[in-house]
Amino acid sequence: MNSTTSPDLRALDLSETANCACFNVRKTARSITQYYASFLANSPLKETQFSILSVLTQTEPLPIGKLAEILLMERTTLTRNLKPLILRDFISISPGKDKRSRLVSLTNTGSKAFAETLPQWQKAQKNLIAKFGKVKWALLRKQLTTLQSLTIDPM
Amino acid sequence: MNSTTSPDLRALDLSETANCACFNVRKTARSITQYYASFLANSPLKETQFSILSVLTQTEPLPIGKLAEILLMERTTLTRNLKPLILRDFISISPGKDKRSRLVSLTNTGSKAFAETLPQWQKAQKNLIAKFGKVKWALLRKQLTTLQSLTIDPM
DNA sequence: AATAATTAGGTGTAAATACACTCGGTTGAT
DNA sequence: ATCAACCGAGTGTATTTACACCTAATTATT
Numbered sequence: 001m002n003s004t005t006s007p008d009l010r011a012l013d014l015s016e017t018a019n020c021a022c023f024n025v026r027k028t029a030r031s032i033t034q035y036y037a038s039f040l041a042n043s044p045l046k047e048t049q050f051s052i053l054s055v056l057t058q059t060e061p062l063p064i065g066k067l068a069e070i071l072l073m074e075r076t077t078l079t080r081n082l083k084p085l086i087l088r089d090f091i092s093i094s095p096g097k098d099k100r101s102r103l104v105s106l107t108n109t110g111s112k113a114f115a116e117t118l119p120q121w122q123k124a125q126k127n128l129i130a131k132f133g134k135v136k137w138a139l140l141r142k143q144l145t146t147l148q149s150l151t152i153d154p155m
Numbered sequence: 156m157n158s159t160t161s162p163d164l165r166a167l168d169l170s171e172t173a174n175c176a177c178f179n180v181r182k183t184a185r186s187i188t189q190y191y192a193s194f195l196a197n198s199p200l201k202e203t204q205f206s207i208l209s210v211l212t213q214t215e216p217l218p219i220g221k222l223a224e225i226l227l228m229e230r231t232t233l234t235r236n237l238k239p240l241i242l243r244d245f246i247s248i249s250p251g252k253d254k255r256s257r258l259v260s261l262t263n264t265g266s267k268a269f270a271e272t273l274p275q276w277q278k279a280q281k282n283l284i285a286k287f288g289k290v291k292w293a294l295l296r297k298q299l300t301t302l303q304s305l306t307i308d309p310m
Numbered sequence: 311a312a313t314a315a316t317t318a319g320g321t322g323t324a325a326a327t328a329c330a331c332t333c334g335g336t337t338g339a340t
Numbered sequence: 341a342t343c344a345a346c347c348g349a350g351t352g353t354a355t356t357t358a359c360a361c362c363t364a365a366t367t368a369t370t
Binding site: 017027029035048073074125129131136137140143147148 | 176179182188190291303
């Protein structure tokens with residue numbers, strides 16, 4: 001039976017695994033994140049933090065779970081991501097009516113940090129979409145949304 | 156000048172920041188990663204590890220920098236990602252001709268781990284692409300590749 | 311009213327990500 | 341032959357991600 005021999009995997013087509021949707025989306029995420037990061041280099045906020053605050057500028061205060069839902073982010077991930085924002089006084093946490101829930105609010109310092117980051121983000125966004133194509137991006141975004149719905153609760 | 160007042164950000168259209176390409180791609184990456192993870196739950200490899208090994212099944216041995224380039228992954232990120240794979244004896248590191256470089260090779264244990272994970276990955280991939288549409292995915296993948304090239308060395 | 315089930319949230323642990331910096335080896339210019 | 345420039349790779353630090361598990365509060369069931 002030769003149970004110690006490794007399987008011959010060269011026979012497998014790499015194009016199969018190279019087609020992995022997870023790999024391709026993650027790869028793109030890495031690349032695009034570095035792109036935006038280069039624009040935000042001298043801003044007080046990183047990309048994820050900018051996303052979080054951008055939601056809060058519109059809807060505030062929000063319980064943590066609701067914020068996580070909007071961001072399509074694991075609740076426990078968000079808890080961790082909020083920590084540096086609290087430490088730098090960009091957001092504040094207050095108790096909700098329901099004693100279990102905790103509400104996230106934007107502070108004045110946070111508003112300023114967001115306002116300071118916004119122009120840099122706009123440059124990154126404008127520059128990229130101009131190169132990629134506005135219409136093409138609108139379509140791509142729609143397809144990404146579809147991919148999101150297809151991968152939520154797959155079972 | 157009232158420098159202590161926070162800027163009025165409600166005036167900003169949330170649809171602007173909600174259109175952020177970085178946010179949208181990262182969000183999709185989170186969702187799709189969890190989807191694949193649910194299929195690989197009982198496999199020896201996580202998604203990123205599967206991607207790394209899948210490259211090595213075809214081209215081996217590879218210097219770390221070259222592997223990082225193929226994966227479109229920061230070299231220092233890859234260094235960190237290789238650590239658990241070394242610890243579990245899925246890959247091995249050997250010195251290259253150039254004494255600076257270090258070559259990554261697949262071990263027999265690693266081959267088996269990959270072979271064991273492959274069917275689960277195939278299920279995830281097949282299931283998702285079937286729902287999304289093969290042709291649509293081919294197009295989407297091409298557009299993701301475009302996004303990658305546009306965000307590499309943007310300056 | 312007592313208890314079971316559910317819900318909001320945090321923590322332990324581990325992986326993934328990347329920038330700034332460092333070190334040693336290699337190559338190129340003088 | 342020397343020295344500067346460059347290249348391959350690792351580490352310190354910090355953020356992002358998420359599963360398993362825990363606690364406390366609330367709601368539903370009996």
